[in-house]
Amino acid sequence: MARVNENYLKLPGSYLFSEIGRRVRDFSAQNPEAEIIRLGIGDVTLPIAPAIIEAMHKAVDEMGEKETFRGYAPDLGYDFLRNAIAENDYKSRGCDISADEIFVSDGAKCDCSNIQEIFSADSRIAVCDPVYPVYVDSNVMAGRCGEYDPEKQLWSNVIYMPCTAGNGFSPEFPKENPDLIYLCFPNNPTGATITRSRLQEWVDYANKTGAIILYDAAYEAYISQPDIPHSIYECDGARSCAIEFRSFSKNAGFTGVRLGFTVIPKELEADGVKVHPLWARRHGTKYNGAPYIIQRAGEAVYSEEGKKQLREQVSYYMNNAKCIYEGLRAAGYTVSGGENAPYIWLKTPDNMTSWEFFDYLLKRVNIVGTPGSGFGPSGEGYFRLTAFGTYENTVKAIERIKNMD
């Protein structure tokens, strides 16, 4: 008799953004006249840049002609894209990463959630708290997280690293020894960053303890200050302890286009076993490559025109971030993030819980944000707003919040 993976049944409620979607739909159904502004989910609003559109049209045409049609892509990605990534994201920053250490995929969410499966079932994971829910949930599904305490909102077998106002939203080394450490900088949800010297300490810590750092750098395009690393491979020794995830969703607006990649240095080992061939094997067995058309879109991200157009897009969103940050401060809120990240992290007023503030904001001024508690217990009492809306809506939203009694 077939039986289900019982770990799935341990997952509490639905995925955070599904729950937000449900509440917004319900509110909207009851208040059809409400003009809702969504600054919740990290979804972009600017259309795809012209250089990328042009590249996609060209690739579509190629797929329609016998001479240029492409069937199955190479398992790990086309060389034209892997080379462009290695050159532009790594070599140009002095990072020693080669094209064959880059695994092209359909997005960082897939990679972040799938990576755990190449590691031992009894691996202990450490995560920041608050944290992007996918890291924990994917490990729950694999049975690594123990039991859930709904009161504390904690899993018994996960090592949590609180990121609070007290430590500047930067995690301290855990007291227990984790096997896998998830780090995300610029951070989702807090918008906090890490300095190069602090990240170097993490790399040294991982090399000393034999842990592997799973480094999510999906938001690196938003870094504006010079001492903040764009890649973990800017640190000495990262090649022997770190895997890096990158996305095209936020720097190029590919949330509906779908493209990302993972970097695994060839010498990276887990207890003496090379990790690179395992991930290659997973790709070969469970994946068939990102669409050719989309990989050409990715290539155009690195063209001169593409780079120029995308710098403008990032500036546009960062201007929104500034508008939110300064507007909320002026309105008396305690805010952080938003300077090197598209996320603004604010303290809820009047000791409201995160979900209370979510409902309050939705009902009072028809603005959708993300409850901090959805990212973990240390997110309780916080709220995330994103800079990915239109400028007009962002300004309007902040005006509405300012004018709430």
Place this chain on the structure above:
Amino acid sequence: MARVNENYLKLPGSYLFSEIGRRVRDFSAQNPEAEIIRLGIGDVTLPIAPAIIEAMHKAVDEMGEKETFRGYAPDLGYDFLRNAIAENDYKSRGCDISADEIFVSDGAKCDCSNIQEIFSADSRIAVCDPVYPVYVDSNVMAGRCGEYDPEKQLWSNVIYMPCTAGNGFSPEFPKENPDLIYLCFPNNPTGATITRSRLQEWVDYANKTGAIILYDAAYEAYISQPDIPHSIYECDGARSCAIEFRSFSKNAGFTGVRLGFTVIPKELEADGVKVHPLWARRHGTKYNGAPYIIQRAGEAVYSEEGKKQLREQVSYYMNNAKCIYEGLRAAGYTVSGGENAPYIWLKTPDNMTSWEFFDYLLKRVNIVGTPGSGFGPSGEGYFRLTAFGTYENTVKAIERIKNMD
């Protein structure tokens, strides 16, 4: 200290098609003048049909305009595509499948390999022998298959259902009780089919034993005879015991475009637990939807123009299949498949092993096929040729085989 998933280390050698690729590259490097014809991997050669190209151009344009830009897709697929699938692939055939039972993905390979993770870790799987390697390998990675016997090419904890000339390449019910049964018809690699009445017996068997059938119908477009089911949901009771996988790779040439879907009826249960919400949860947590542009391409598959153009493509490949089938028979080979499937399954001559025949064919006449033993021990002594080449190359390949010594 991080450690790897040791199940990965149990996998013997590399994935079948990677090994073929390696041998062909080596041969080609040593014989640069050889004009190699590839009838090995099931990759298509015709360009994408005009109706689909047009739909993709339109979608690319939409992504470039503010008013029509689309960010994150709905987790489970756009309604326009799910509705088209439900209507055309199911309702029109009298199958009771609704749009919200369809999960759009980037391909059947991903779905076939990921589906196992929503089931219990100690599930016993049954597979046909020979079989598409992904079913077994994905379960090996999850630790379900026991130990590998390299001599017998068998995993100790997998129930094998031999498909041989003796049983007309149609599996018999296993003696042991499996929890999950992988079936693929029209079959890859043998090209064999199953009658509606025999598939009904499988459905009845699964409903009686509580097993779930994982039905891979990736090749249904190649069915030419009326008593062969296109979907398992043509059988009574399949809604309570079957999951179906479909691909756009073979009916529409999407091997490099990437689109597929999985059907899970809402009442399907495993030991009293509904399966549909688990797969939905997996999609929500580990996947971000197929690209909008690609989903529009999928929609165009069901347009009147698209259907017409794709019928022609399928006919083209089936003409190749006929050419291979009849040519090999005329040359004295024992062949099957090819009538309702794009695969021709042939007995190797002179008691050669499958890999011996692979090397022989590659070296003697520069033709690449797929060794039957790569699909399992009952594939030893067999060889797979595909109909997905160009007509010219197919004719040329058969002439070369006919004229060997």
